[in-house]
Amino acid sequence: MKARSVRxxxxxxxxxxxxxxxxxxxxxxxxxxxxxxxxxxxxxxxxVPPDPVLAGEKATVDRIAEAALAHExxxxxxxxxxxxxxPSAVIAYTNVSRxxxxxxxxxxxxxxxxxxxxxxxxxxxxxxxxxxxxxxFAGMPGKLFLGGMGMxxxxxxxxxxxLYWPFTRRLDFGTIRHARTRRxxxxxxxxxxxxxxxxxxxxxxxxxxxxxxxxxxxNNWKSTELAAMVAPYAGKPPPAHLASLDxxxxxxLAAAPGMEVAFIAFPGTPFSSSHHFAAFMRGDKPLTxxxxxxxxxxxxxxxxxxxxxxxxxxxxxxxxxxxxxxxxGGVPLKIIWALLDILTIAVIASGxxxxxxxxxxxxxxxxxxTGNQLPAEAR
Amino acid sequence: MKLPGERxxxxxxxxFRFPALVGVLxxxxxxxxxxxxxxxxYFSWIALSLPVSxxxxxxxxxxxxxxxxxxxxxx
Numbered sequence: 001m002k003a004r005s006v007r008x009x010x011x012x013x014x015x016x017x018x019x020x021x022x023x024x025x026x027x028x029x030x031x032x033x034x035x036x037x038x039x040x041x042x043x044x045x046x047x048v049p050p051d052p053v054l055a056g057e058k059a060t061v062d063r064i065a066e067a068a069l070a071h072e073x074x075x076x077x078x079x080x081x082x083x084x085x086x087p088s089a090v091i092a093y094t095n096v097s098r099x100x101x102x103x104x105x106x107x108x109x110x111x112x113x114x115x116x117x118x119x120x121x122x123x124x125x126x127x128x129x130x131x132x133x134x135x136x137f138a139g140m141p142g143k144l145f146l147g148g149m150g151m152x153x154x155x156x157x158x159x160x161x162x163l164y165w166p167f168t169r170r171l172d173f174g175t176i177r178h179a180r181t182r183r184x185x186x187x188x189x190x191x192x193x194x195x196x197x198x199x200x201x202x203x204x205x206x207x208x209x210x211x212x213x214x215x216x217x218x219n220n221w222k223s224t225e226l227a228a229m230v231a232p233y234a235g236k237p238p239p240a241h242l243a244s245l246d247x248x249x250x251x252x253l254a255a256a257p258g259m260e261v262a263f264i265a266f267p268g269t270p271f272s273s274s275h276h277f278a279a280f281m282r283g284d285k286p287l288t289x290x291x292x293x294x295x296x297x298x299x300x301x302x303x304x305x306x307x308x309x310x311x312x313x314x315x316x317x318x319x320x321x322x323x324x325x326x327x328x329g330g331v332p333l334k335i336i337w338a339l340l341d342i343l344t345i346a347v348i349a350s351g352x353x354x355x356x357x358x359x360x361x362x363x364x365x366x367x368x369x370t371g372n373q374l375p376a377e378a379r
Numbered sequence: 380m381k382l383p384g385e386r387x388x389x390x391x392x393x394x395f396r397f398p399a400l401v402g403v404l405x406x407x408x409x410x411x412x413x414x415x416x417x418x419x420x421y422f423s424w425i426a427l428s429l430p431v432s433x434x435x436x437x438x439x440x441x442x443x444x445x446x447x448x449x450x451x452x453x454x
Contacts (some may be wrong), residue, residue: 165395169388173397174437178445192437195398196430199405287413322413329412332424339431 006166013159017351020152027146027208028345030133035326035337037126046124051088051111059115061090061245067115068092072106079271080245081263084282084289088112091121098268140215147212153205157198164195183357190350193343200340201347207320217317221310222270229296229306230273238274239267239299247302252279252295255304259283262292267299275299286328290318401429 033040041047065077072094079093089109096104107121135142168175168191176188249261259281265271272278276299280292292314295307310318322328326337408426411419 164398165391169394173394174433174440176437176441178441193430193434196401196433198398199402200409200427200430203406203409286416319413323409329420329423333412333420333427336424336427336431340427343430343434 006163009159009162013156013163014355016152016156016159017348018355020149020156021348021352023146023149024153024348025345026136027133027149028341028348030129032338032341033126033129034133035334035341037130038327040126041124044124046126048086048089048109048119048121050086051113051118052116053111053114054088056113058112059110061249063115064090064092064110064112065245067110067117068094068108071108071117075106077266078105078269079263079265082112082261083109084262089118098266099270134212143212143215147209150205150209150212154202154209157194157201157205160194161198164191167191183354183361186350186353186357190347190354193350194347197340197343197347201344203323204326204340207324210317210320211324214317217313221314225308225311226271226273226278226294229294229308230276233273233275233305236275241300242267243277243298243300243302248277248279248297251297251302251304252281255295255307256281256293259293272296276305277302286322287319290322291315292318401433404429 038047061080065080068077068080069075075094075096076098077092078095078098078100081091081093083089083091088111090112091107091109094106094108095101109118109121110116111118131137135146138145167187171177171188174192176192177184245264248264252261252264253259262280262282265278265280267276268274271280273296277297279295279297281295282289282292291310293307293309296305297303298305309315326333404426408423408429411426412423413419
């Protein structure tokens with residue numbers, strides 16, 4: 001590699017890293033507890049307790065809906081969701097109106113057997129950590145900004161790989177030059193940790209960036225695919241009386257054999273038409289459980305009106321989510337996720353240290369290295 | 380001057396063969412837990428803990444080496 005191209009890649013690596021460092025550290029530090037948010041919620045007492053009744057027949061969906069409305073007088077139901085990991089809980093979303101602001105929604109879990117209220121979902125201190133991690137309390141602009149920082153991370157990682165060769169070509173893999181200056185030792189650690197965690201950093205960074213576009217992708221789907229699904233029923237008024245929710249669920253299950261209902265959206269909510277229920281179905285495998293399949297059902301008769309697969313970009317979004325969260329391989333995977341996150345923090349921190357140390361070195365005027373640029377950079 | 384652990388420049392293939400192997404195993408580990416709940420999970424745990432094991436291995440090696448040299452250099 002020519003000295004000139006090394007200089008260019010070094011500049012790319014330096015500036016993409018420097019600009020994003022503070023935010024990447026924020027993301028890594030807030031991401032660490034988020035890996036264990038289920039466990040932390042449980043520990044702090046914010047987890048939903050299990051249904052006291054765990055036997056006999058499951059409560060009807062209509063009964064759960066009734067119970068949910070009784071707890072939030074004057075509100076309407078937006079969604080009813082079934083937790084994949086906890087079959088004993090059904091989560092009801094109530095809001096001031098069918099298309100109310102998501103921030104105003106109340107999520108309350110009910111026992112799948114008893115239909116008794118179990119507690120509110122998504123409260124507690126981890127919500128603050130989550131907001132810091134996703135948008136820094138700055139809404140959509142904050143989200144897209146962090147997405148941009150994520151893209152800088154990807155460029156920094158790729159440029160780091162390019163620079164790995166000129167910086168380590170005289171060394172065996174994993175050589176740490178402890179006997180040399182502290183800067184050289186940390187350069188070796190930076191290179192070793194960086195290159196071994198490379199693929200994980202790219203995948204978690206890349207899927208994180210995709211996740212920042214989740215709302216945009218969903219909005220696009222709603223305005224194109226969902227709009228096309230409901231277009232034939234454009235003139236239809238909102239249903240005068242709603243069909244039985246158990247019939248909605250039953251017909252949806254019959255229309256998608258081998259799948260279960262992830263959630264149903266009520267007519268008039270952002271995930272359906274003004275006249276239809278939408279049932280979002282999921283498979284039972286780790287991968288297929290992420291690929292939701294929407295079914296549109298008539299709000300009055302519960303008859304299936306339309307069904308189709310999600311477009312590729314939404315599939316990509318839903319598959320990318322577990323790859324970002326690390327929640328798809330049991331507790332051991334979560335622990336490994338945390339260790340890899342800590343290694344990434346070490347790469348970021350050592351990179352920052354190297355930048356400071358190099359500046360100091362040049363300032364003191366001790367850098368009298370002349371001649372070949374490469375060894376000077378590497379030592 | 381040639382220092383211990385340093386050598387003449389290695390080729391691209393030599394420098395990247397280990398990182399590439401680790402990368403491929405990591406990618407396989409990331410996908411295996413997504414595609415299979417049984418064996419895939421166990422494989423992903425082993426594959427994804429590779430970076431941690433590698434860094435720990437070289438850390439312990441460096442520790443033991445510096446321990447040896449410091450005891451040798453003692454008068």
